[in-house]
Amino acid sequence: MPFFLALIPITVELVEAVQTVVVVGAAVAGARAIADVAQEVVERIQEHNETTDTSVQTERKTIYDWWCNGLTSEERKVLLGWGYSDKGTCYSLKELKDEVKYRERNLLPQQSQTYIQQWREENDYSSGEERKQNKRIVNPSKKNSPVWKGLKYKGRDRYGDKVMTNGRTGSKERLYQWDDTHNDIEVFSDSGNKHLGSMDPRTGKMYKGPKFHTIDW
Secondary structure, rough: OOHHHHHHHEEEEEEOOOOOOEEOOOOOOOOOOOOHHHHHHHHHHHHHHHHHHOOOOOOOHHHHHHHHHHHHHHHHHHHHHHOOOOOOEEEOHHHHHHHHHHHHHHHHHOOOOOOOHHHHOOOOOOOOOHHHOOOOOOOOOHHHHHHHHHOEEEEEEOOOOEEEEEEHHHOOEEEEEEEOOOOEEEEEOOOOOOOEEOOOOOOOOOOEOOOOOOOOO
């Protein structure tokens, strides 16, 4: 697509087998008539469908990718990493560059902090100050855990790891496995298909929340 097309905002609406492209901006000096521009985009859509041998509508992202030809590779990474307009709107080159700057400055750092915090919680990593406040001590090994010693043997999972029980029946039963990574006890529902959290191997108190984890029998 000629570079000047990137200066014309368009809206792409998915309809049946072919999208209807409406040019809502004005062509720059020396550009062809708006109708010709719209026709070229429609022809490109049809050409794409024929090339890929499919009757499904071309996704809006295809048009969006064409529109991003005027961006640098780094700018495209930022934008495409966040997807594209839900309304299928393709912006001018200046608007795209402004959007990249906004996301790099405001959204990416915020998302990064959220991800880092979640990762730290899932992996039980705390900052030095947090460790000082929590006054956590190193957990005992499995053979030195009074809580683990007080549980009853239930069986083994498919990997040969021990599964312990509190000895109760029905929904009141709890299953336990030792977590060698953190030296604590993982707690599961009576069937082992729901992780309930992790238990302090010294006191027996729950001190971590549940994860998407089950016992693989």
